[in-house]
Amino acid sequence: DLQLAYLKASVVDIEAITDHAIFASLYRIAGEKNIRHILSGTNVQTENTLPNSWIFPKADHINIKAIHKKFGTIPLNTFPFMNAKVKRYYFGVKKLSSTSVINYVHYNKKKVKRLIQDEFGWRDYGGKHYESIWTRFYQGYILPEKFKIDKRKAHLSDLIFSGQITKHEALAEMQQPIYNETQLKEDxxxxxxxxxxxxxxFQKIMANPPVSHYAFDYEKPLDIRYPVLKPIKKIYRAIKPVKKRGETKL
Structure with missing residues (x-):
């Protein structure tokens, strides 16, 4: 119901709801089990580049609720929500930390794929996150058809930046079909x-023009959502100013 609501809303980041639920559940379980450290598989070498216009903040629970309120039909009684306050609690009070371990090693995508194929019998799905039928359809059909976005541009750019492929190789890859025709029909x-x-x-929904996430309510700073708090923010910043990048405390 939530995926359908996002599709009807014509917003670009339909996968935001999946990521939101994953992280909300992850933090909650870590808090319940008193787990202090989360090992993340994200890395700057293969998944660091995405234009802001292609995505939306994953933690924005207000945007999810606003879109669902307009287009959803089933109450979100069991959906795991998270907001900035909850996140601050887990990382501030519960001392939860997340570490992208792959950033501490030389990560070569081609070598890693070969390793897990040999050691674990892993099969290549044919695209990044294509192990999920929904994500495969979203990235391979909805994004390029409705939003004119081909995520391969960003993914291949990361591999160029990290020296794993050349620009010529990336351009050759971009010439390949984004979706196998038989697979597309099945999906x-x-x-x-x-x-x-x-x-x-479905085609009627696809024909609707894209709509910004900001056309719906979204999570704003407290002093903007509640203007009465602006004087308090000024006092707080006078006591505890924001440090400039690179500035160290003497």
């Missing part, structure tokens, strides 16, 4: 059945 039928849409209904 198309699966997604429409999952969402309870007819082909006509």
């Amino acid at each position: 198309y039928d699966f997604v429409l059945k999952k969402l309870g849409l007819s082909a006509e209904e």
